[in-house]
Amino acid sequence: MEKQVESIVRQVVEDVLRKKGFAKNERRQLVIANWKMNMTLEKAEVFLEQLCDNGENRTNDVVICPPYTLLYPMNKLLQKRSKTIGLGAQNLHTAHEGAHTGEISAAMLKELDCQYVIVGHSERRAAGETDGMVHEKIKRALEIGLNPVICVGETIEQREQGFTNEVVNHQLLQALEGINDFSKLIIAYEPVWAIGTGRSASPDEAQTVHEAIRLTLSEICGTDSEAMPILYGGSVKPDNAGILSNMKDIDGFLVGGASLVANDFQKIVGTLRKGMDS
Structure with missing residues (x-):
């Protein structure tokens, strides 16, 4: 009975969205680089030079999230080299300001x-970040005008069960x-078992979860859900990005290890565009 109700709800939502003319290619398509605790300024300069030399991006669909120490110099480099690549951070604190040694505010x-700012990454959750903290961080980001990239995902034990x-x-x-404001939200599905392991969800596995996410979003924010980008993350590489991007509810990628190599990252960006055009 529960599955029948879910199926009916999904069909109703899809019918409403289709009547309103929503299409996948109308959503923001993004490829976000999460450099984690990698890169020096020298390496970042070389990376950006190679990325821009391989083909300047004409739409604002590429974002780089470097370590905190590189945010200021990367901002200056991007102003000189690219007007279309966005800058993001990997985390933020729940408070506006205060005695929070080692933290950074919105x-x-x-x-x-x-x-942009990544919120709720599984590596942060593993370090003690709770659902409540993720919620507060999203509120701080929206208050200041940042686009939160909200990470969700299950462990291998949860998937097997x-x-x-x-x-x-x-x-x-x-x-x-x-x-209440969903216009700046970006969701990133990152199965914990696929992050940094070399093992990626199959296109069908990823699409199934993305579809379920969009259904949940429709229950939370109605038709705004169809305009919200849902990215896939978890061992994304040039050789699997193309087929993943062909799935109807995958709107881009949150890329870890492959984002440290300019050529690989550029290929992922290129395959996403091809997938969106097909």
């Missing part, structure tokens, strides 16, 4: 011309409780 990121949808839905509901 206002500090905004001052450095950051447009068949709890993927329950885990992801719970994370979404907790993250977006009481949020």
Whole structure:
């Protein structure tokens, strides 16, 4: 009975969205580089030079999230080399300011011309970040005008026990409780078991979860859900990016290791565009 109800709800949502003329290619398509604790200024300069030499991006669909120490110099480099690549941060604190040694606030990121910030990455959750903290960080980001990239995903144990949808839905509901402005939100599905392991979800596995995410989003924010980008992350590489991007609910990628090599990252950006055009 529950599956029948879910199927009916999904069909109704799809019918409404189709009547309103929403299409995948109308959503923002993004490829976001998460450099994590990698890169020096010298390496970042070489990376950006190679990336821009391989083909300047004509749409604002590429974002680089370097370590905090590189935010200021990367902002200056991007002003000189590229007007279309966005700048993002990997985290922020829940408070506006205060005695929080080693942390960084939304206002500090905004001052450095950051447009995006990753929130709720599984590596942060593993370090003790709770659903409540993720929610507060999203609120701080939106208050200051940043685009939160909200990470959700299950562990291998949760997947093997068949709890993927329950885990992801719970994370979404907790993250977006009481949020009213959905225009800047970006969701990133990153199965924990695929991050940094070399193992990626199959296109069908990823699409199934992305479709479930969009259904949950439709229950939270109605037709705004169809305009919200849902990215895939988890061992994304040039050789699997193309087929993943062909899935109807995958709107781009949050890239880890492959984002450290300019040529690989550029190929992922290129395959995404091809997938969107096909």
